[in-house]
Every structure is written in C-alpha cells, then in structure tokens.
Amino acid sequence: MKTILEKKQAIVSEVAEVAANAPALVGLDLSGLTVQQVTGLRREARKADVYLKVVKNTLLRRAVEGTEYECIREQARGPLMVAFSRGEPGAAARMVRDFRKANPKAEVRLVAVAGRLLRPEDLEAVAKLPTREEALAQLMGVMQAPIAKLVRTLAAPHGKLVRTVAAVRDQKQG
Structure with a gap:
C-alpha cells in the first residue's frame, strides 16, 4: 500500500505532466454544487478531451513549478478544480462556459492560456477561440x-x- 507521501508525489507528477503539455487552464470553484452536477461536468470533460482534477492548492503549486502555468501559483486558493485543455486551447473554456450556463453556482477563479494569467471574465474570449x-x-x-x-x-x-x-x-x- 502506498504511503500518503507517495500518493501526493504521484498526484504532483501527474498534474505536472499534464500542465507541461496543456495549451490552456481553467480553475473552477464548485462549492454548492451537487455530486450529480460535478459528475456531469466530468462526463463532459471526457468528451471534450479536457483533464479535470480536484487538487489541493499546495500540490497544485508544486505541480505547476517549472511549467508555463507558474503564473497561477499566487491565485490558487480555496476549493479548486482545474481543467487543462489537452488539444485545443479553447476546449476547457468552452466546456466550463457551457457548464456554467446550467449551473451558475460554479465560479471561474483562474483562466490561463499559454502561460499568461487572464481575468476570470476572459473565459468567454478564450471559449470563442476557433x-x-x-x-x-x-x-x-x-x-x-x-x-x-x-x-x-x-x-x-x-x-x-x-x-x-x-x-x-x-x-x-x-
């Protein structure tokens, strides 16, 4: 059985690997949502080729060290689910935008594209990327x-x- 430290190291390396190859990231606060709603979001993420994970902020900060998403380290606070686009930069943003239409309680906290931290209001602009x-x-x-x-x-x-x-x-x- 793995120790807690080994599990944390595995999470950090998994997220770091995804972050190294991802063109965009969206951070979401899902407080107040039901399990069914979050499960629906995970289902949509699989369809859209988006990596979705709830990660402790300290582990997320360690995972993005040395990647172009190091810019989110200071803003990674509170309950956070990260969505990394794997293929196209706008995939995660489109998925989150569509999810928020049906679930307005979901709050966008982070938006980053190609190593540049954007405002949460810029989600729509990223979602409109072709x-x-x-x-x-x-x-x-x-x-x-x-x-x-x-x-x-x-x-x-x-x-x-x-x-x-x-x-x-x-x-x-x-």
Whole structure:
C-alpha cells in the first residue's frame, strides 16, 4: 500500500505532466454544487478531451513549478478544480462556459492560456477561440481569396463579350 507521501508525489507528477503539455487552464470553484452536477461536468470533460482534477492548492503549486502555468501559483486558493485543455486551447473554456450556463453556482477563479494569467471574465474570449479545423478553414479561405479574385477578374472580359454577343443576337432576332 502506498504511503500518503507517495500518493501526493504521484498526484504532483501527474498534474505536472499534464500542465507541461496543456495549451490552456481553467480553475473552477464548485462549492454548492451537487455530486450529480460535478459528475456531469466530468462526463463532459471526457468528451471534450479536457483533464479535470480536484487538487489541493499546495500540490497544485508544486505541480505547476517549472511549467508555463507558474503564473497561477499566487491565485490558487480555496476549493479548486482545474481543467487543462489537452488539444485545443479553447476546449476547457468552452466546456466550463457551457457548464456554467446550467449551473451558475460554479465560479471561474483562474483562466490561463499559454502561460499568461487572464481575468476570470476572459473565459468567454478564450471559449470563442476557433478549433484547429476552424482555424485551418479560415486560413485556407484567406489564402484562396486572392486567387479566386484573380480568376474572376480574368474571366470577366470573356463573360462580358459573351453577354454582349447574346444581347446583339437577341436584338436581331426580335
């Protein structure tokens, strides 16, 4: 059986590993919520590929040492559940935003993206970050726009000539 110290060390190393690879973090105070509500949040976290864990603040502070989330060390106080995005930066923020719509008692206490601590009010801005697929689609649209405009510009004189000839033909037939 593991000792208490070994269990704490395992938690710290697990959270540190996740924090080292996570693009964003959201800290949530779940005081006043029922077990069913928290279980629903955990279910949504699994679907959204978000690492969710209730960690003692002292262990969280040790876990984020040496990572880009060292900026949250001073704000990690009180009951806290941390949600680390694993893939896209906005995944945890979107999940928390949607959860808070149904459960307004959940309070956002920490928001950090790429090692930068943001205000809890900035959760909505982080949640609106595009997914990887959306960002690629936007990039392709921007890259394709000049070429499409060039093609339309080159095709315009031919189309105008065809419409003019058609109008002359219709005028002579009528």
